[in-house]
Amino acid sequence: AQSVTQLGSHVSVSEGALVLLRCNYSSSVPPYLFWYVQYPNQGLQLLLKYTTGATLVKGINGFEAEFKKSETSFHLTKPSAHMSDAAEYFCAVITFGNEKLTFGTGTRLTIIP
């Protein structure tokens, strides 16, 4: 079975500060990991994904995430927050041969001017 835990349902950071959104996964086989962003009243947009290879993955809008197998983590970071980053962020996992994409409960990111 696979699962995802996102620590912190709400995260607030000041504009220009570091953004860190936490995601831990559970999987009995090597996972594929994703971060999606959902802006208010919109659909989900892929930020970045890890399948195999380099463990540091760069995505759109200056976000990146690092796959750490020893910590079963895939935390999302951005060096400097921008007002336009305010949104809901979802971590998700899928495994080879499993058709189901399992989502975390989401983290709402608020940017303080």
Next chain:
Amino acid sequence: DTAVSQTPKYLVTQMGNDKSIKCEQNLGHDTMYWYKQDSKKFLKIMFSYNNKELIINETVPNRFSPKSPDKAHLNLHINSLELGDSAVYFCASSQVREREGRDTQYFGPGTRLTVL
């Protein structure tokens, strides 16, 4: 061009009615999905079709019935709507990669269903 599109974007209806939501993808993907996002933003898969064949059918009331006329379309029909069906419904699509397994799922803009 929109990759995954859904209609309608908003749907307001009375309890007991029957309604359908349509989804189309122009990505050439072989698999399509329906997800439900509840009021707490929790996303859960409902159904998945691969080349018109049902491959995932989660614990969903049988009032919900997906229909796939071809691999580019997956519609969701809901009978006898209940208050608890109010949610945002997302369609998604993806493609199997031979050695990589399931590729990224691309989502539609969602349909906000409100049952009064």
